[in-house]
Amino acid sequence: MNGRELATALRSGQKVYGYCVTSTSPQWLGIASGLKLDFVFIDTEHIPIDRIMLSWMCQVYRAQNVAPIVRIPSPDPYQACMVLDGGASGVIAPYLESVEQVRKLRGAVKVRPLKGRRLENFLEERADLEPKLLTYLRDRNVQNVMIINVESVPALESLDALLAVPDLDAVLIGPHDLSCSLGVPEQYDHPKFMNAVSTIIRKARAAGVGIGIHYSEGIEKEIGWAREGANFIVHSSDLSAARGALRAEFDALRNAIETSSAPKQTPGAAGEPEKTVI
Numbered sequence: 617m618n619g620r621e622l623a624t625a626l627r628s629g630q631k632v633y634g635y636c637v638t639s640t641s642p643q644w645l646g647i648a649s650g651l652k653l654d655f656v657f658i659d660t661e662h663i664p665i666d667r668i669m670l671s672w673m674c675q676v677y678r679a680q681n682v683a684p685i686v687r688i689p690s691p692d693p694y695q696a697c698m699v700l701d702g703g704a705s706g707v708i709a710p711y712l713e714s715v716e717q718v719r720k721l722r723g724a725v726k727v728r729p730l731k732g733r734r735l736e737n738f739l740e741e742r743a744d745l746e747p748k749l750l751t752y753l754r755d756r757n758v759q760n761v762m763i764i765n766v767e768s769v770p771a772l773e774s775l776d777a778l779l780a781v782p783d784l785d786a787v788l789i790g791p792h793d794l795s796c797s798l799g800v801p802e803q804y805d806h807p808k809f810m811n812a813v814s815t816i817i818r819k820a821r822a823a824g825v826g827i828g829i830h831y832s833e834g835i836e837k838e839i840g841w842a843r844e845g846a847n848f849i850v851h852s853s854d855l856s857a858a859r860g861a862l863r864a865e866f867d868a869l870r871n872a873i874e875t876s877s878a879p880k881q882t883p884g885a886a887g888e889p890e891k892t893v894i
Contacts, residue, residue, distance in 0.1 A: 617632065617654045617655060617681065617682070617683050618678070618681065618683060618705065618759060619683055619705035619706055619758075619759035619760055619761050620758050620759050621683075622654060622655055622683045622685075622705065622706065622761055622785075623706070623760075623761045623762075623785045625654070625826075625847075626761070626785050626786040626825070626826025626847065626848055627785060627786075627824050627825065627826060629821060629826075629845070629847050630847060631842065631847045631849060632654040632655060632826075632847065632848060632849065633651075633652075633653055633654050633655075633849045633851070634653050634654055634655035634656050634657055634682075634685070634849070634850055634851070635648075635651075635653065635656065635657065635850065635851050635852055635853060635854065635857075636656075636657045636658075636659055636830065636832075636850065636852065636853035636854070636855075636856075637656045637657065637658050637659075637673070637853070637854055638659065638663045638853055638854055638855045639854050639855070640665060640669050640673065642676070644854055645676055645677065645680065647854075648677070648680070648682055649680050649682070653682050654682070654683065655682060655683040655684070655685050655705070655706075656677055656682055656683075656684055656685070657685050657687065657708070657830070657850050658670065658673060658674070658684055658685065658686045658687070658704075659686075659687045659853075660686060660687060660688060660689055660699075661687045661688065661689045661690075661710050667698070667702060670686065670699065670702055670704075671702035671703050674686070674699070674702055674703030674704045674705075675702075675703040678703060678705060683705035683706065683761070684703065684704050684705055684706075685704065685705060685706040685707070685708060685761060685763065686699040686704040686706070686707060686708065687707075687708040687709075687710060687765070688707060688708070688709060688710070689710070690709075690710065690711075691709040691710060691711065691712050691717045691720075691721060691764075692709075693720045693721060693723055693724035694724070696709065696721060696724035696725055697724050697728060700724075700725065700728070700760060705759060705760070705761055706725070706760060706761025706762065706763060706785070707721070707724070707725050707760075707761070707762060707763065708763040708764070708765060708788055709721050709763070709764050709765065710765045710767070710790070711765055711767055711768065711771075711790070711793065712764045712765060712766070712771060712778065713768055713770040713771045713774060714774065715774070715777050715778060715780075715781060718764055718778050718781040718784065719739045719740070719781055720739070721762060721764065722739065722762060722781060722782065722783050722784070723735050723736075723739050725757065725760045725761075725762040725783075726753075726757050726760060726762055726782075726783040727739070727753055727757065728753075728756070728757060729756075730745075730749075730753060761785050761786070762783055762784055762785050762786075763784075763785055763786040763787070763788055763826075763848075764778065764784065764786075764787055764788070765787075765788050765789075765790050765793075766778070766787050766788070766789055766790070766794070766816055767789065767790030767791075767792075767793035767794045767797065768793065768794065768797040769797045769798060770797075772794075772812055772815070772816065775815075775816065775819055776819065779819060779820060779823040779825055780823070784825050785825065785826055786820075786825060786826030786827060786828065786848050787816060787820045787825055787826070787827050787828075787848075788827075788828050788829070788830060788848060788850065789813060789816055789827075789828070789829035789830070790830065791804060791809075791813075791829055791830070791831050794809065794812060794813075795809050798812060804831075804833065804837065813829060813841060814844060817841060817844050817845045817846050818844075818845065820845075821845040821847075826847055826848045827845065827846050827847065827848060828846055828847070828848025828849060828850050829841055829846060829850070830850040831850075832851075832852045832853060832856045835851070838851060
């Protein structure tokens with residue numbers, strides 16, 4: 617998918633599939649293509665990827681019609697512009713809690729290159745733009761996807777207002793941070809956490825906004841949330857998948873090798889009486 621197709625799918629409720637890329641190895645491109653992914657989620661909030669490498673990654677994934685969606689380190693509109701200039705199809709801004717933050721992100725993703733006071737007046741709905749300029753900006757940014765992380769109690773309390781900001785394409789729930797903000801750290805079965813996720817899914821879909829949760833601890837909860845309406849399916853990561861597969865294989869190796877190589881008991885060993893053969 618390109619950015620425009622992804623944004624349309626997210627808003628319409630169509631399921632789209634991707635995973636988190638942490639490795640800069642080019643070999644992962646072939647894996648992503650073989651999985652028939654719609655997008656990849658490149659996380660620069662927690663993973664150290666420099667600007668040049670990030671741009672190469674975005675350009676290569678885009679060439680394969682896999683939309684690269686980049687999470688920036690902070691909800692900074694200048695960082696959003698930077699990753700879009702580098703080739704990202706969309707931006708995820710972490711830990712947003714206010715309408716002002718979402719509006720500023722909108723300016724960077726959906727109304728660029730307008731800047732300064734004219735941009736502020738437009739975002740605050742204090743002034744309109746000329747029809748030709750509006751058409752130009754819409755056409756220029758039609759491929760850009762705008763996504764916000766909702767991962768705190770204040771964001772949950774302001775959710776209706778956040779969802780009402782124009783041009784928002786999707787919400788991504790951060791389960792770890794949300795569980796901590798709720799006071800139930802990593803208790804993903806806790807009613808407070810489950811109710812919060814269900815509320816966000818319901819409200820996002822009612823607002824015509826895509827909704828997903830980046831969860832890496834098994835697929836059963838992902839399937840359940842998808843049945844509730846989540847359609848932005850961000851499954852696991854290359855690092856988590858490799859770690860899980862290697863752990864399982866090493867456990868199997870150790871079990872098989874250490875069991876087969878254990879010394880066999882001989883008659884009379886370990887205090888056992890010898891048996892007389894007749």
